[in-house]
Amino acid sequence: xxxxxxxxYVLMWPVIVAGTLFVITRxxxxxxxxxRREKRHLV
Amino acid sequence: xxxxxxxxQQLSGWLAIALLVxxxxxxxxxxxxxxKKKENADGYMTAGNxxxxxxxxxxxxxxxxxxxxMYASATSGYTYGVSGPIHYGLWxxxxxxxxxxxxxxxxxxxxxxxxxxEVMYARHGRASQLMLAGSNIVGSLISVTSNFIAGGALIxxxxxxxFQQGILAVAAGTLLYSLWSGxxxxxxxxxxxxxxxxxxxxIIIPVVFFAAGGTDMFAxxxxxxxxxxxxxxxxxxxxxxxxxxxxAVLAYAIGNQTIAQRLFAVREDLIKKTFVTATVGxxxxxxxxxxxxxxxxxxxxxxxxxxxxxxxPQMAATYLGPVLLCLFMIxxxxxLSSTADADLCxxxxxxxxxxxxxxxxxxxxxxxxxxxxxxxITMVVATGxxxxxxxxxxxxxxxxVFVGALWGCLVFxxxxxxxxxxxxxxxxxxxxxxxxxxxxxVRFSWIPVDGLxxxxxxxxxxxxxxxxxGLMSFGFFGGRxxxxxxxxxxxVAAPFAFGQLHEYAVLSGSLVAYAVSxxxxxxxxxxxxxxxxxSTIQDKVxxxxxxxxxxxxxxxxx
Numbered sequence: 001x002x003x004x005x006x007x008x009y010v011l012m013w014p015v016i017v018a019g020t021l022f023v024i025t026r027x028x029x030x031x032x033x034x035x036r037r038e039k040r041h042l043v
Numbered sequence: 044x045x046x047x048x049x050x051x052q053q054l055s056g057w058l059a060i061a062l063l064v065x066x067x068x069x070x071x072x073x074x075x076x077x078x079k080k081k082e083n084a085d086g087y088m089t090a091g092n093x094x095x096x097x098x099x100x101x102x103x104x105x106x107x108x109x110x111x112x113m114y115a116s117a118t119s120g121y122t123y124g125v126s127g128p129i130h131y132g133l134w135x136x137x138x139x140x141x142x143x144x145x146x147x148x149x150x151x152x153x154x155x156x157x158x159x160x161e162v163m164y165a166r167h168g169r170a171s172q173l174m175l176a177g178s179n180i181v182g183s184l185i186s187v188t189s190n191f192i193a194g195g196a197l198i199x200x201x202x203x204x205x206f207q208q209g210i211l212a213v214a215a216g217t218l219l220y221s222l223w224s225g226x227x228x229x230x231x232x233x234x235x236x237x238x239x240x241x242x243x244x245x246i247i248i249p250v251v252f253f254a255a256g257g258t259d260m261f262a263x264x265x266x267x268x269x270x271x272x273x274x275x276x277x278x279x280x281x282x283x284x285x286x287x288x289x290x291a292v293l294a295y296a297i298g299n300q301t302i303a304q305r306l307f308a309v310r311e312d313l314i315k316k317t318f319v320t321a322t323v324g325x326x327x328x329x330x331x332x333x334x335x336x337x338x339x340x341x342x343x344x345x346x347x348x349x350x351x352x353x354x355x356p357q358m359a360a361t362y363l364g365p366v367l368l369c370l371f372m373i374x375x376x377x378x379l380s381s382t383a384d385a386d387l388c389x390x391x392x393x394x395x396x397x398x399x400x401x402x403x404x405x406x407x408x409x410x411x412x413x414x415x416x417x418x419x420i421t422m423v424v425a426t427g428x429x430x431x432x433x434x435x436x437x438x439x440x441x442x443x444v445f446v447g448a449l450w451g452c453l454v455f456x457x458x459x460x461x462x463x464x465x466x467x468x469x470x471x472x473x474x475x476x477x478x479x480x481x482x483x484x485v486r487f488s489w490i491p492v493d494g495l496x497x498x499x500x501x502x503x504x505x506x507x508x509x510x511x512x513g514l515m516s517f518g519f520f521g522g523r524x525x526x527x528x529x530x531x532x533x534x535v536a537a538p539f540a541f542g543q544l545h546e547y548a549v550l551s552g553s554l555v556a557y558a559v560s561x562x563x564x565x566x567x568x569x570x571x572x573x574x575x576x577x578s579t580i581q582d583k584v585x586x587x588x589x590x591x592x593x594x595x596x597x598x599x600x601x
Contacts, residue, residue, distance in 0.1 A: 001125070001273055003261035007252075009125065010338070013331030014248045022322040024104070027097030028234055035388040041077060043090045043098060043227045 051519040052360050054368060059202035062369055062386035066234045066239075066362050066376055067411030069214030073235060074220045074228040084587045086410035087309045087418055088157040088392040089223035094230060096316055099309040102233035102385075103321035104328075108240060109186065110136040110375050112334045118351040120336025123280035124272025128333020130285030134292055135431075136326030142296035144316035144518035146306040148313065148461050155585045159457070161288045163403050165583035166460050167468035168574065174475055175453060178396045179300040182446045183386040183393075186301075187429035195433060197375050200356045201368065204505075207254045213379060218426045221384040222419055225391060226304060227575045236377040241324065243374035244331050247359070247367060254362040255338055265343030272340065282547055290511055290553040291447050295456050298450025300389035301382075312501035335359075382428075389423045391418035400587055411588045444474060448486060451556035452478035456564045458514060463568060464575040466557075470567035478560035485545075486552030495546040500555060507554025509533030510561045 035042045054062070085091065094102075110134060119127035153162045164172035191210045198209030220228050256263070256470060271277045296302055309317050335358045339346075344361075347353040358369040394416045400409045456471040484490050485500055492500055513529025520528075544551050 001261075002428060003258045006125070006261045007258045010252055010334045011249060013327050014245045016323065016327035017241050017331055018159075018245045019329060020104075020320065021238070021245065023320060024097055024101050024237065024241075024324065027095070028101060029097070031097045033096040043077060043094055043230050 058202045069230040070222040091421035096313045099317045100320040101237040102230040104232035104324035105237040105381035106385040110379035117335035117336035122332040126280045128330045132330035134288035137320045138296045140322040165580045171471045188432040190383040217383045226388045236381040251362045267343045287550045294450035301385040387422045388441045390465040391421040394421040410561040452560045455561040466568045474560040474564035483557040492545045500545040504551045504554035507558035510557045
């Protein structure tokens with residue numbers, strides 16, 4: 001198998017993980033700020 | 044390339060202690076902010092059934108990523124080559140995805156439940172409830188033990204401390220922050236843990252890749268890889284790793300109370316979004332970690348002591364500097380703690396709701412304060428049991444396979460119980476026991492699986508393939524498509540599987556469990572006169588605490 005293809009195969013996962021982490025963190029921060037505004041517990 | 048036998052770097056004792064204090068101290072401090080003066084048993088189990096997307100997606104992801112899955116994915120990459128991590132991580136991720144349509148149905152019929160077994164009590168009665176609860180308890184205890192072992196092994200390898208000291212540290216740390224606030228502490232700390240784990244993956248994989256030689260590693264290491272290991276379509280990887288996992292997709296999701304608990308905790312309209320995000324998060328993280336095993340294979344690295352479980356710490360200790368090694372340790376400690384705390388919460392919920400709430404005190408008479416005490420005692424006892432089993436370093440993966448098959452016996456009866464009004468308690472119990480009775484001799488080859496018996500196992504297993512595909516399709520597309528997909532899958536698989544499948548004991552054992560439980564449950568239920576009214580479940584399963592007036596908490600959200 002071509003080394004360049006294997007390189008992309010190995011390095012694509014951290015990129016997907018970074019994207020997921022961004023989505024989760026953004027949602028968490030929004031919920032945290034909303035909870036603060038409404039003066040209630042986050043969970 | 045790193046030569047084999049190279050001296051692995053270790054963290055100093057004080058640095059290791061500082062990291063553990065930072066991690067467990069930090070998570071404990073996080074939980075202090077969610078303590079309530081007036082404690083609540085329902086909050087302790089499901090956080091009031093209304094947590095948001097960010098925190099629930101983080102929690103699902105963190106819980107499903109356990110330390111053993113990281114190690115197993117790397118092992119799969121090392122053993123089966125480039126397709127190995129896919130055959131571990133992808134199917135593990137789909138366990139989350141395929142359960143969400145069923146999850147939506149379960150929430151619809153039992154919006155304020157705490158455990159799946161509790162709903163089975165309302166649907167069928169005690170026998171079905173205790174079967175599911177019993178399998179959940181065994182599964183969670185195995186998971187707790189496995190995570191303690193992973194922590195002990197990591198600390199034993201990367202620090203001057205021993206394995207025993209390692210398991211004691213992770214057990215005490217996890218119990219410390221889980222004990223007081225239960226599920227609320229678990230989901231709250233999951234966000235910090237997911238941040239550490241996913242963040243570490245984003246950094247560590249590329250760093251190890253470039254430190255190990257980058258693209259040249261694949262050019263120079265091609266001789267270390269067999270044609271099967273170098274192929275994305277490896278039949279070895281599929282038959283030995285992927286296929287048993289496909290069969291287990293629904294079983295692990297149905298049998299795992301940690302998933303059910305999050306299903307009951309998340310706001311109902313956010314179930315799909317949460318589960319899809321967790322699927323992507325888990326899949327990419329675990330497949331990414333599996334790349335360490337693929338790289339080790341190309342580099343020609345031999346695992347320390349011949350134990351493939353040492354691969355990940357070995358790769359980290361070889362290619363990461365001190366700072367990233369600390370990050371790596373936090374990543375694994377985060378993975379094992381987030382799953383261990385979820386299992387402690389799952390065990391406490393089962394003891395609180397299923398054992399005390401439904402069987403000892405009876406609904407309506409359960410004292411929430413006693414429930415909380417039961418939950419906390421359960422956590423302490425479960426931690427002690429996990430420590431006891433972990434100290435003996437039992438071969439828990441064999442146990443896990445066994446419990447997985449037990450869950451396989453439960454899948455059809457549980458799912459059918461939520462959709463088909465004719466399923467009876469007798470059908471449920473008989474189906475599970477019969478399937479287990481056939482599974483055990485097949486899985487452990489008590490009767491030699493060859494000749495006529497081998498062919499019979501093949502036929503039942505082919506039916507099992509149809510059941511697995513049918514059930515997977517049913518959640519998304521309904522009964523008609525499920526029946527067609529199941530029949531097509533069985534017919535297409537038959538020419539390849541007949542005469543062959545019985546040689547793969549793990550796979551055929553699981554498929555037999557599915558097929559037999561489905562067949563018995565279907566035949567007994569089809570003949571029954573029961574016409575269960577699903578709307579009665581929500582009257583039987585609900586909050587244990589008395590309703591409180593909604594008063595905003597001025598001290599909250601700090």
